[in-house]
Amino acid sequence: MRRSLSLVAVAVLSVAFFPGCKPPPGNEMKIGLITPLSGDVKTFGESVKNAFEIAVEEANTKGGVGGRKIATVIVDDRNDPTEASNAANLLINQHRVKAIVGSVTSKTTIPVSDLAQSSRIPTITGTATNPKVTVADGKRKDYMFRSCYTDSFQGTVMAKFARGELQAVTSAVLYDASNDYSKGIAEVFRDAFTRMEGKVSAYESYGKDDVDFSALLTKVKASKPDVLFLPDYYNKVGLIAKQAKEQGLEAKLIGPDGWDSPDLVKVAGDAIEGGYFSNHYSPEDTRPEVVNWVKKYREKFGQTPDALGTLTYDATNMLVEAIRRANSDDPGKIRDALASLKGFEGVTGKFTMDENGDPIKSAVIIQIRDGKQKFLQVVNP
Numbered sequence: 310m311r312r313s314l315s316l317v318a319v320a321v322l323s324v325a326f327f328p329g330c331k332p333p334p335g336n337e338m339k340i341g342l343i344t345p346l347s348g349d350v351k352t353f354g355e356s357v358k359n360a361f362e363i364a365v366e367e368a369n370t371k372g373g374v375g376g377r378k379i380a381t382v383i384v385d386d387r388n389d390p391t392e393a394s395n396a397a398n399l400l401i402n403q404h405r406v407k408a409i410v411g412s413v414t415s416k417t418t419i420p421v422s423d424l425a426q427s428s429r430i431p432t433i434t435g436t437a438t439n440p441k442v443t444v445a446d447g448k449r450k451d452y453m454f455r456s457c458y459t460d461s462f463q464g465t466v467m468a469k470f471a472r473g474e475l476q477a478v479t480s481a482v483l484y485d486a487s488n489d490y491s492k493g494i495a496e497v498f499r500d501a502f503t504r505m506e507g508k509v510s511a512y513e514s515y516g517k518d519d520v521d522f523s524a525l526l527t528k529v530k531a532s533k534p535d536v537l538f539l540p541d542y543y544n545k546v547g548l549i550a551k552q553a554k555e556q557g558l559e560a561k562l563i564g565p566d567g568w569d570s571p572d573l574v575k576v577a578g579d580a581i582e583g584g585y586f587s588n589h590y591s592p593e594d595t596r597p598e599v600v601n602w603v604k605k606y607r608e609k610f611g612q613t614p615d616a617l618g619t620l621t622y623d624a625t626n627m628l629v630e631a632i633r634r635a636n637s638d639d640p641g642k643i644r645d646a647l648a649s650l651k652g653f654e655g656v657t658g659k660f661t662m663d664e665n666g667d668p669i670k671s672a673v674i675i676q677i678r679d680g681k682q683k684f685l686q687v688v689n690p
């Protein structure tokens with residue numbers, strides 16, 4: 310099954326790159342997916358693709374949308390903002406997709422959202438949490454939607470958890486100044502922690518290609534923080550955690566959703582043991598929606614679905630539902646239908662999007678124990 314699905318994806322991609330070999334125009338409705346299938350967050354891209362394919366396959370099994378099958382074009386953005394813009398242009402101008410799912414990280418989704426907006430193609434990301442994905446300079450990008458909460462919520466949740474549950478008085482923050490997600494959530498955490506009368510004893514940034522964090526960690530150690538907040542993706546976090554342990558840093562490590570990958574423990578080893586991070590769902594949740602989804606995903610892909618795949622399954626289902634309600638392939642009508650979806654019952658919860666297209670929903674806190682992700686608690690907005 311796994312094999313046949315990846316063959317489908319390859320077939321779709323080959324249509325993408327050899328326009329001359331396109332099958333005769335059918336009655337299918339085309340939607341695109343932008344996801345990082347290579348590069349520094351590859352595990353994110355793969356689970357997003359898997360989940361998207363499950364959702365589309367299910368919609369097509371149920372007869373598609375308005376009697377038409379959904380055809381997909383999947384493009385790899387390598388987690389690079391320029392590649393992501395190219396991918397959006399390709400989908401919009403060459404493949405003439407009616408809607409897009411993606412991209413996955415905030416730094417790639419922000420440029421995609423600007424193109425989606427200017428081309429008026431409804432776009433929904435499952436996973437990009439930075440506020441700028443749906444709003445630019447205080448103005449709503451009304452063709453842009455998401456199925457995840459934002460970093461304003463997530464950063465505050467972790468500050469509260471550190472001050473409350475962990476009783477941290479001082480915190481340190483290390484972030485990637487070139488990454489919208491990392492920089493944005495670092496600021497939210499810092500401001501919230503300070504508001505809660507905690508002290509931020511070190512607040513330092515690094516560059517995207519840095520691999521040696523010893524100088525920064527020396528500063529962090531000297532500031533004697535109770536917790537070290539690491540808002541970045543799993544590969545970087547893994548490296549920093551390892552080097553922090555080598556330096557004998559005693560602070561507890563905490564972070565946001567970017568930690569969610571089986572590769573985090575592979576890179577960090579036991580240096581990440583005991584760390585906490587905020588996420589969007591837990592596969593240990595006993596709600597029937599979660600149990601069914603985990604079972605279905607495991608049967609197809611032999612793995613437990615991460616939050617990225619789960620959020621993308623919800624996002625794709627929201628889009629399918631909106632297309633059905635619009636009963637049209639007109640992008641403007643699909644946009645209106647997406648904007649008016651209320652009380653959507655997804656795997657990650659039941660939610661309604663606010664006036665910015667951002668859902669109000671709970672976060673979960675996960676702890677790494679014995680090298681595995683263990684569900685700790687739910688935090689409601």
Ligand code: PHE
Nearest residue numbers: 414415436437438490566567
């Ligand atoms: N929220 C991250 C971003 O905006 C992406 C992400 C989502 C990572 C969910 C892990 C889990 O870049």
